Structure formats: C-alpha cells, structure tokens
Amino acid sequence: MEDLDLVVEDGEILRIEGPNGSGKTSLLKILTGQLSPTSGQLEWHGRSLTKALRDYLETLLFIGHAPGVTASLTAKENLGWSAALADIRVDDDAVEHALANVGLYGFEDVTAGQLSAGQQRRIALARLELIPRPLWILDEPFTALDRAGVGWLQERILAHRAAGGAIVLTTHHEFALDERVRTVQLGVVHGCA
Numbered sequence: 597m598e599d600l601d602l603v604v605e606d607g608e609i610l611r612i613e614g615p616n617g618s619g620k621t622s623l624l625k626i627l628t629g630q631l632s633p634t635s636g637q638l639e640w641h642g643r644s645l646t647k648a649l650r651d652y653l654e655t656l657l658f659i660g661h662a663p664g665v666t667a668s669l670t671a672k673e674n675l676g677w678s679a680a681l682a683d684i685r686v687d688d689d690a691v692e693h694a695l696a697n698v699g700l701y702g703f704e705d706v707t708a709g710q711l712s713a714g715q716q717r718r719i720a721l722a723r724l725e726l727i728p729r730p731l732w733i734l735d736e737p738f739t740a741l742d743r744a745g746v747g748w749l750q751e752r753i754l755a756h757r758a759a760g761g762a763i764v765l766t767t768h769h770e771f772a773l774d775e776r777v778r779t780v781q782l783g784v785v786h787g788c789a
C-alpha cells in the first residue's frame with residue numbers, strides 16, 4: 597500500500613476493494629491495531645492511535661475473515677464469550693434474542709462445530725446485534741451467507757449508518773447498499789485477469 601490517505605466519519609460506509617492479495621485484510625489489521633504500518637500514521641479523534649489504542653478499541657467491533665467461533669462451544673456460549681470479551685454484561689434472553697435475529701432460533705444449544713459455514717458466520721454476525729459499538733470493521737462479512745442472510749446484513753449495515761455508526765468493510769460480493777458508500781481501491785496484483 598502506498599499513498600493511502602483516508603478518513604472515516606460517523607455515519608459513513610467505507611468499502612475497501614481490490615483483487616486477491618492486494619492488502620485488504622492487511623489494511624483492516626492495521627485499522628484494528630493488530631498490525632503496525634511500516635510507515636505513515638493513524639489517528640483517532642485527532643490522537644495518535646498508538647496512544648489512544650485502548651479507548652479506540654472500546655469503540656470498535658471487528659469481525660474477521662474467519663468467523664472466529666469455537667467449534668466445541670454452543671452458539672449461545674460462543675456469543676456469550678464474545679460479549680464477555682467485549683466487557684458487555686448480557687443475560688441469556690439477550691443472547692437468545694440476538695441469535696434469533698440472525699436466524700439461529702432453535703440452534704442456540706448446538707455446538708458451532710456441528711453448524712454449517714453460513715450458520716457459523718451468523719454466530720459471528722450476531723455480535724452486531726449484541727455488542728453496541730459505533731465503529732464496525734468487517735472483513736468479507738457476506739462470505740457463506742445465503743440470499744436471506746445477505747439481505748439481512750445489508751439492512752443491518754444501512755441501519756447502523758442511519759444511527760450514526762461507521763462501517764469499514766471488504767467484500768468481493770456485489771451488494772446493494774447505495775451510492776453513498778465510499779470506495780477505496782487498493783493496488784492491482786498481476787496474474788490471472
């Protein structure tokens with residue numbers, strides 16, 4: 597990545613585009629504090645991200661390329677752990693409600709390893725329902741979702757923006773958000789066209 601200069605405002609969707617290997621996931625790792633850039637700087641509310649990292653991470657909800665669920669835990673346990681790691685106190689009803697909202701009613705007590713790829717992705721996405729954070733950073737969130745799941749996620753993203761939230765995402769999927777989605781194009785990787 598070179599000459600990358602971007603600002604993400606409240607109430608904005610920023611889509612990172614680029615071919616395989618162009619650095620989309622690496623950029624998201626930099627934006628989530630998991631990787632340090634070799635040069636350049638990141639700021640959050642005018643403060644250097646290095647200094648503001650703790651405060652920044654409390655505003656952030658990151659869902660990575662892999663669903664990040666533990667196969668041996670049930671859907672409910674996975675989501676409960678996610679909430680605990682985010683320091684959010686939730687009761688069983690809230691967890692079950694979030695799972696129902698992502699279409700996992702009746703699967704609450706099934707271990708994630710026994711669920712399909714799309715259902716595991718839905719457990720991860722249930723964090724969006726349960727953990728209130730203004731900034732969402734989502735790496736390929738549409739992966740493995742069926743048409744209904746894609747529709748739900750599109751609506752959820754638009755609702756988050758309408759509520760003043762910000763979303764940074766990567767996706768290879770064509771999706772129907774709207775013309776107000778800003779796009780950053782990362783470099784071309786040579787190879788198959």
Ligand SMILES: Nc1ncnc2c1ncn2[C@@H]1O[C@H](COP(=O)(O)OP(=O)(O)OP(=O)(O)O)[C@@H](O)[C@H]1O
Nearest residue numbers: 614615616617618619620621622623661766768782
């Ligand atoms: N852990 C790593 N160590 C060394 N190089 C890495 C590492 N992770 C990624 N890279 C390099 O960075 C490049 C960009 O990888 P990245 O995962 O950011 O691409 P991407 O745009 O997200 O790709 P895709 O569309 O396939 O998900 C890779 O081709 C690889 O050369």
